[in-house]
Amino acid sequence: MDIGVFLPTGQAQWTPAGDPRELIGFARRAEELGFSSIFVNDSLLTPRIEPLTMLSAVASVTERITLGTGALLPVLRRPVLAAQTLASIDLLSGGRLAVAVGAGFPGRFGQPLHELSQVPWERRFARLDETVDLWRALWRGDTEFHGEFHSFDAIPPMTTPFRPGGPPIWLGGATPAALARTGRRYDGWLPYPPTPQGYADGLAGVRDAAQGAGRDPGAVTPALFVNVRIDRDVEAARQTVDAYALANYGLPLAEVEKIQAFALGTPEEVAATLGRYAAAGARHLVVRLGALDLPSQREQLERLAAVREQLLQPVG
Template identity: 55%
Template sequence: MNTRLGVLLPTNHHQWDDARRLADFGVRAERLGYDSVWANDTLIGPRIEPLAMLAALAPVTERVTLGTAVLLPAFRRPVTTAQELASVDHLSAGRLVVTVGAGFPGRSEIEYAVSEVPWERRFGRLDDTVALWRALWAGERTYHGKVLSFDELPASTPSYRPGGPQIWLGGASPSALERTGRLYDGWLPYPPDPADYRTGLTAVRHAATSAGRPADAVAPALFVTVLVTDDVAGGERQLDAYCRTTYGLPYETVRTIQAMVAGPAEQVAATLARYAEAGAEHVVCRIAAPTLDAQLDQLELIAGITRPAAGQPSGH
């Protein structure tokens, strides 16, 4: 598989007994040839805050991209977050990618409520927040958007790279596809069918060119839940347990919404290859294993079936 390969750090607190081992997980992924390591964000359930996690990974890794999958900016003060992201960008010497989202209906309303942010106009707020970050990183002192407006901004920490870290969008609704092509640097969805991925990517590229951007302005990526096992039935039971723990929903429901695959190495590799053929150039794997030790085992298995030679970094 010639696509870039990433892995999501274990998210559920049952998956790590010592949070410091999560940094070891990221280092191990880099040594196995993974191209990126990602941290997840939510206020539902205990977990290590993603920007703190990436800041911890920055000095102990050298090559891998460090990303959020996804960050929910509505839960944070936008000016402060711009400084935090610029700081991680500096600590990692420009290896940060920020994938953002607006949350999930039926799940995220409580997160918005405790963050004292209205659920309404959340997509406009998200786009404004990203535009504000870019303005702050560029040294601008005012910002006026549709939802956020500031007549006077403080001098803020500039980003490591001119223009700031790449900002990707997670989502595959028609409006998300249009906004991705028009405003964002990358696309990280999880459609359960590679054909839907191909159709979505076509729409993103059309939106990009309609906005006067190059068709390839948006990096095409995929978020997929993976478990390598020779026991297919047992693997699906593990996926079911994972979905119920993570979402409170059965696997049969989640699989209609998200890309998920459990099975022998050949089956997993073939599934990922179909998404690559549909245009995905960066695959971010979430490992559906219940413990950190099991995740580490899977980390090696996935590297073995997707890298030209396990332990050797692929080209960027």
């Protein structure tokens, strides 16, 4: 099993007294502790460090850890320039990039992003899939591309990623349509279903779609985006994460936990919850730490490292 962490790139996690440049040291410490990956979020609605800029900074000070996006919003960027940026990060990191992508959510967490970026909200999923197809064509060295939204007759030589064909691309989302699209065309799946059973059911849908498309179902990386707070007990953890949810979403924990995965409580309780998701098929856990300042984030990172060791102990 791989276990990684999200960098707390949102301003709510490092202000008022924090310095965002400390995030680079945070990433280094995650690698020292043996975590498999460092992921970053993407948004224009809350102040945060731009994700590809953050990964570029982290690439130069780490050696082994996977660098991931969770989830990047490709249709908000010019696709050819984004392909060049991603290829450059993959090249400079020695092939350590993993790109999880998404198309945003209806309502106040999605449509305003498209308005700010001057990109139509309609048919965003088709636009996302085509953008990913274009990236892969550019990374292969194709000289032309013709789709519904993008068409190029003569593509000049592009930056070549470290890995032939470019970095793996995962999809976030757990709707029936997202499961089918993941199985048919993506390299991994990064959802956050609120129950292990929901994860197991979704993974079965992904694998069925992969098999139906003539792909190896085992070639799709089963990942999980999960919120974690390790504390003296569940109630103390819930109090802190409730404040975290309000700062990030303007919603209480009781609402957010209806749609997202959470593991809260003592180290033993957190390990047990994560273990249930592992039993449901998750093989790459990406943990968002529930803390509202950098010192607390660092403390949670150290606590998670101990839980990680417990999870990785051989059974029996």
